[in-house]
Amino acid sequence: MPVVPEATPVGAGSLGAAPGGGGPEAGEPQTVHGVPATWPCGQQVLHPAPGQYLDLVKALREEGFNLCVDLTAVDYLAHPGRHLPTGVRPERFELVVNLLSFEHRRRARLRVQVPAAEPVVPSLFRLYPGTEAMEREAFDMMGIRFDGHPDLTRILMPEDWEGHPLRKDYSVGRVPVQFKHPPETR
Amino acid sequence: MSTRQDEAAALAAETSEGVQEMAVRSATESAELLLEQGAVLRLPEGVTVDPSDLDVEAASEETMIINMGPQHPSTHGVLRLMMELDGETVLRTKPVIGYLHTGMEKTGEELTYLQGGTNVTRMDYLAPLHNELVFSMAVEALLGIEVPERATWIRMLMSELNRLSSHVLWMATNGMDLGALSMMVYGWRERELVLSFFEKATGLRMNHNYIRPGGVAADLPPGWEDDVLAICEAFPPRLDDYDDLLTGQPIFRERTENVGVLTPQEAVALSATGPILRSTGVEWDLRRDMPYLFYDQVEFDVIAGTYGDCFDRYAVRLNEMRESIRIIRQIAGRMPKGDYRSQDKKITPPPRARIDESMEALIHHFKIFTEGFKVPEGEVYTAVESPRGELGCYLVSDGSAKPYRLHIRAPSFANLQTLPIMLRGGLVADAVAVISSVDPIMGEVDR
Numbered sequence A: 001m002p003v004v005p006e007a008t009p010v011g012a013g014s015l016g017a018a019p020g021g022g023g024p025e026a027g028e029p030q031t032v033h034g035v036p037a038t039w040p041c042g043q044q045v046l047h048p049a050p051g052q053y054l055d056l057v058k059a060l061r062e063e064g065f066n067l068c069v070d071l072t073a074v075d076y077l078a079h080p081g082r083h084l085p086t087g088v089r090p091e092r093f094e095l096v097v098n099l100l101s102f103e104h105r106r107r108a109r110l111r112v113q114v115p116a117a118e119p120v121v122p123s124l125f126r127l128y129p130g131t132e133a134m135e136r137e138a139f140d141m142m143g144i145r146f147d148g149h150p151d152l153t154r155i156l157m158p159e160d161w162e163g164h165p166l167r168k169d170y171s172v173g174r175v176p177v178q179f180k181h182p183p184e185t186r
Numbered sequence B: 001m002s003t004r005q006d007e008a009a010a011l012a013a014e015t016s017e018g019v020q021e022m023a024v025r026s027a028t029e030s031a032e033l034l035l036e037q038g039a040v041l042r043l044p045e046g047v048t049v050d051p052s053d054l055d056v057e058a059a060s061e062e063t064m065i066i067n068m069g070p071q072h073p074s075t076h077g078v079l080r081l082m083m084e085l086d087g088e089t090v091l092r093t094k095p096v097i098g099y100l101h102t103g104m105e106k107t108g109e110e111l112t113y114l115q116g117g118t119n120v121t122r123m124d125y126l127a128p129l130h131n132e133l134v135f136s137m138a139v140e141a142l143l144g145i146e147v148p149e150r151a152t153w154i155r156m157l158m159s160e161l162n163r164l165s166s167h168v169l170w171m172a173t174n175g176m177d178l179g180a181l182s183m184m185v186y187g188w189r190e191r192e193l194v195l196s197f198f199e200k201a202t203g204l205r206m207n208h209n210y211i212r213p214g215g216v217a218a219d220l221p222p223g224w225e226d227d228v229l230a231i232c233e234a235f236p237p238r239l240d241d242y243d244d245l246l247t248g249q250p251i252f253r254e255r256t257e258n259v260g261v262l263t264p265q266e267a268v269a270l271s272a273t274g275p276i277l278r279s280t281g282v283e284w285d286l287r288r289d290m291p292y293l294f295y296d297q298v299e300f301d302v303i304a305g306t307y308g309d310c311f312d313r314y315a316v317r318l319n320e321m322r323e324s325i326r327i328i329r330q331i332a333g334r335m336p337k338g339d340y341r342s343q344d345k346k347i348t349p350p351p352r353a354r355i356d357e358s359m360e361a362l363i364h365h366f367k368i369f370t371e372g373f374k375v376p377e378g379e380v381y382t383a384v385e386s387p388r389g390e391l392g393c394y395l396v397s398d399g400s401a402k403p404y405r406l407h408i409r410a411p412s413f414a415n416l417q418t419l420p421i422m423l424r425g426g427l428v429a430d431a432v433a434v435i436s437s438v439d440p441i442m443g444e445v446d447r
Helices: A053-063 A131-142 B002-015 B030-035 B104-108 B113-120 B128-143 B149-177 B181-202 B224-247 B250-256 B264-269 B275-279 B310-334 B352-357 B359-370 B411-423 B428-438 B442-446
Strands: A035-038 A067-075 A093-101 A106-114 A120-122 A145-147 B064-068 B080-086 B089-096 B378-386 B389-397 B405-409
Touching: A053 A093, A053 A106, A053 A120, A067 A131, A067 B378, A067 B389, A067 B405, A093 B389, A106 A120, A131 A145, A131 B411, B080 B411, B080 B428, B089 B411, B089 B428, B104 B113, B104 B405, B113 B128, B113 B405, B128 B149, B128 B378, B128 B389, B128 B405, B149 B181, B149 B224, B149 B310, B149 B428, B181 B224, B224 B250, B224 B310, B250 B310, B250 B428, B264 B275, B264 B411, B275 B310, B275 B389, B310 B428, B352 B359, B389 B411, B405 B411, B411 B428, B411 B442
Parallel strands: A120 A145
Antiparallel strands: A067 A093, A093 A106, B064 B080, B080 B089, B378 B389, B389 B405
């Protein structure tokens, strides 16, 4: 199991008060479980530090977010100057997790900064088994490793593939078009 | 002799697909066995698995690992299942996917927002309009533009018709998998009714690129009310016939009832959505619970099952078609007049006639089709209820005319994870029924 350092107590006070990106909607908290929150396009986005990630997901699960809808990653290599709340240091990779609560009919999106030097995050598998394939996809496509995942292998690319295709420094590649003479008339 | 062995070994090495294999049973620690059996998909203790259920000890030594697919006709494309069998009983299953991976998310980063629709529509090729819809909704959310009312109603009409065509095709293939071949013929025939209307409205039977950022590509064709009404008239009696044909048939019921049972806890834990989740009794439908478009203005029921078996998944889909017809009738009665696409000149190409008379229109036309329109920086997640479950689009823009990152949350991709649970302990002959009941579309699983 992953070790989570510097755990923040659930519902702790404000960490980074000033939000970045779209400002918070009126009456909405600027921190959730001690994690800075923003509201771009009217959607709640939480920015936990890597150490807070697992604890935050646990707290949200207790709160009623019972389904992990989606887990994916973004490589911000070519777009470093994105909006983030103050106190959140941008890193090359970002893990994006979408949680859904049937009870409250709400979504919560988590954006976790993952450093390029050591792209390792704890796996959510023990909390949401449905992330099994999604984490494998994020590993396959972006090269982010998940600590505690039961079967972290490539899922979409062939087993012996080199590189992680959705990284921004991975070339799209081209197939040269061969122009041939037109077909002869019969 | 030895050279022949060498050759055989070399051939085996050459054709090996690497380590995408199941681990041997003895390699699994006993603690892990409590989570789930084997190297496949394990559930946390207490969530779903009752340890006394596991008859790992009872499994004889003579188990056998076989491959089903990727070319098996019942796997609906190129799904490969590795199964460990004890006689005819399935002990473990591991779905192996990726055979149809074409890098569509990477391709999406190379296409402008206007071209993006042609890419996403090819993911779930049986519900192309839902893919276009969720992509367009994401782009519009970032742009912050309003879609005209008529365009929204047209989108609803088309996506409900698409749900009909997708479900009716599912009934066809499900019937085929279970040996009800007449259902296959009827299903394809009914789908043709809807597809011919799509062809009339969008120009194409599949992969329409009809729903675009800002609205839809074209207004509904003249006389569309009659076509839609004809579909609404034709479907209900035929659905009743199929209800009789399948529900009333003892063989079909024998093959689906109590086969591939999934509990609500397992479905939620495994992120399953759509008919699979609803068949277990969880009433969750994004159209009702988190309404998008104008779904809060139409009346319909959310269909939920009880037992979570193959039969319930069939029944949920059958009745969802009836609800879709109900929705379509309401939409047809309420279709307002007005624009079918946004009049924002930066986003919507000008009409052809305007280009001849207005320099400005010419410039807009040129700009939109050469470099595309720019979308403000930001990120957004939108979701719609596709015939297979929650279809989501996570879109990141860096302010240019192409998406910085396009991620599609494919319902089939998540739903496939329920297969090992549904198949466990069943017969290998039932595997065909279970795979079919999940309704996986490999185009969106692999993207």
